[in-house]
Amino acid sequence: MGQIRLQRVTKRFENGFEALSEVTTEFEAGSMTFLTGHSGAGKSTFLKLLIRADTPTRGQILVNDVDIGGLSAARLPLYRRHIGVVFQDHHLLAARTVFDNVAMPLRVAGMREREVARRVRASLTTVELLGKEGLLPSHLSTGEQQRIGIARAVVTRPRILLADEPTGNLDPDLSRHIMDLFTRFNQVGTTVIVASHEIDLIETMGKRILHLEGGRVVSDRAGDSSTESPAQSDPTESVEVGS
Amino acid sequence: MVGIALALPAGLWILQVNMDEMSAQWEGRPGLSVYFTLQADNASVAAVQGYLEDQQNIDRVELTTAKDALEEFKTYSGLGSALDLLGSNPLPASLQARFAQSIGPIEVELLINETQAFAGVAEVVVEKTWLERLNELSRVVSRLGAMLAVLFGLGAVLVTASSVRLAIEARLDELRVLKLVGATPGQVRRPFLYFGAIYGFGGGVVAAMLIAITILVIEPPLQGLLGSYQQTLDLAGFGPLFLTVLLLVGSGLGILGALMAVRQRVRDLEVV
Numbered sequence: 001m002g003q004i005r006l007q008r009v010t011k012r013f014e015n016g017f018e019a020l021s022e023v024t025t026e027f028e029a030g031s032m033t034f035l036t037g038h039s040g041a042g043k044s045t046f047l048k049l050l051i052r053a054d055t056p057t058r059g060q061i062l063v064n065d066v067d068i069g070g071l072s073a074a075r076l077p078l079y080r081r082h083i084g085v086v087f088q089d090h091h092l093l094a095a096r097t098v099f100d101n102v103a104m105p106l107r108v109a110g111m112r113e114r115e116v117a118r119r120v121r122a123s124l125t126t127v128e129l130l131g132k133e134g135l136l137p138s139h140l141s142t143g144e145q146q147r148i149g150i151a152r153a154v155v156t157r158p159r160i161l162l163a164d165e166p167t168g169n170l171d172p173d174l175s176r177h178i179m180d181l182f183t184r185f186n187q188v189g190t191t192v193i194v195a196s197h198e199i200d201l202i203e204t205m206g207k208r209i210l211h212l213e214g215g216r217v218v219s220d221r222a223g224d225s226s227t228e229s230p231a232q233s234d235p236t237e238s239v240e241v242g243s
Numbered sequence: 244m245v246g247i248a249l250a251l252p253a254g255l256w257i258l259q260v261n262m263d264e265m266s267a268q269w270e271g272r273p274g275l276s277v278y279f280t281l282q283a284d285n286a287s288v289a290a291v292q293g294y295l296e297d298q299q300n301i302d303r304v305e306l307t308t309a310k311d312a313l314e315e316f317k318t319y320s321g322l323g324s325a326l327d328l329l330g331s332n333p334l335p336a337s338l339q340a341r342f343a344q345s346i347g348p349i350e351v352e353l354l355i356n357e358t359q360a361f362a363g364v365a366e367v368v369v370e371k372t373w374l375e376r377l378n379e380l381s382r383v384v385s386r387l388g389a390m391l392a393v394l395f396g397l398g399a400v401l402v403t404a405s406s407v408r409l410a411i412e413a414r415l416d417e418l419r420v421l422k423l424v425g426a427t428p429g430q431v432r433r434p435f436l437y438f439g440a441i442y443g444f445g446g447g448v449v450a451a452m453l454i455a456i457t458i459l460v461i462e463p464p465l466q467g468l469l470g471s472y473q474q475t476l477d478l479a480g481f482g483p484l485f486l487t488v489l490l491l492v493g494s495g496l497g498i499l500g501a502l503m504a505v506r507q508r509v510r511d512l513e514v515v
Contacts, residue, residue: 081425
């Protein structure tokens with residue numbers, strides 16, 4: 001049984017637009033899936049429903065057998081602490097340093113400052129930006145900003161990592177680098193779902209591809225088993241081993 | 244704005260406390276004046292004086308003879324030479340009796356009737372001293388202060404709420420990210436509650452300063468006024484306890500305003 005299950009999920013907005021229609025699918029724990037489709041196909045709505053930024057008009061979304069639509073206001077923050085989210089425009093806070101941006105989820109979780117510092121350094125090492133923790137996001141390139149966004153998303157070592165067009169503003173080489181980072185997180189057992197319209201790049205990754213059109217799943221192609229890897233060590237732990 | 248909103252009711256409270264204080268310290272109390280006819284002889288006056296002095300409800304009786312009254316009038320009116328032309332004294336003798344504090348309205352009524360019955364008494368007048376007026380004024384100030392405290396307190400809450408709303412709008416991105424990474428509503432609200440508390444505390448400080456300045460400005464002429472009644476001004480109320488309460492009330496109103504502003508906004512805020 002999948003870690004994430006969508007059962008006949010429909011999302012209709014107040015203006016009558018149906019972003020998702022009767023979507024039924026599931027994602028195994030530790031799997032990696034690309035959501036593709038044209039603009040307006042329903043990719044972002046799909047991810048919004050998974051982070052419970054919105055609720056389905058009909059149907060259910062079960063995460064570890066819990067209907068997230070029924071989560072109370074008190075439990076919702078705890079659910080979100082187990083999910084890492086990366087956006088195309090990264091949502092970094094301009095007035096906060098790189099360190100503070102990445103540390104935010106850990107501080108929200110009430111972690112001690114010494115542990116926060118250790119985890120932030122580990123995350124920044126993973127995205128190859130250690131040494132830039134004192135800078136403001138505006139002092140970084142677009143690609144670096146995106147990697148800071150990823151560092152923030154994985155710093156809590158979430159069980160599920162969601163990304164909405166994470167390579168939208170990047171050149172092909174950087175896009176490949178970002179996708180490789182997601183693959184590394186997947187290889188340590190994180191369930192990764194990436195919404196992207198860069199079909200050429202996605203095709204080379206050899207992962208499951210869920211194609212959406214008009215809010216419906218029109219194709220669901222399994223990944224190439226040769227790209228599947230057994231779980232390795234957590235990349236965010238890379239500096240912790242030696243430190 | 245919060246400072247001004249707090250300053251007025253707090254200032255009125257200090258005013259009322261001091262009026263009460265003044266009234267408690269004031270030696271003069273209500274009493275009655277007995278005016279005699281011009282024909283009343285000394286024996287009639289002495290009889291009434293004796294009667295009043297025997298009353299337990301009266302603690303002091305002072306006689307102003309017709310002659311004393313004339314001298315006093317000449318001194319204060321500046322009409323001395325004109326009065327000399329009259330040939331005879333137009334002023335009657337009078338008695339001023341001061342009530343003991345415990346006297347009730349029925350006893351006052353009896354006292355008036357009995358005094359009125361004496362021969363030679365023209366009129367008995369119950370003095371409603373300025374002290375009584377002061378007490379009444381104090382009650383008015385007290386009620387006015389309470390009303391203003393409610394109105395201006397509400398104003399302070401609304402002003403703080405408005406400021407917190409602006410602060411929230413300026414930090415929407417941060418709030419969205421906080422919610423996204425799993426901050427509880429309490430964690431999202433907390434900085435704004437601190438903001439409200441500091442804002443209200445600052446209002447309390449401003450209010451205290453405004454009141455202090457007002458006291459400095461009005462103290463010298465008030466000293467002069469009270470000096471003419473042989474009174475001294477010992478300002479009551481404006482002390483550490485008052486300041487502590489003022490700052491706490493300011494902070495409390497600030498938190499209340501912040502809660503009003505932040506509660507719904509944070510709940511309805513979308514994470515992405």
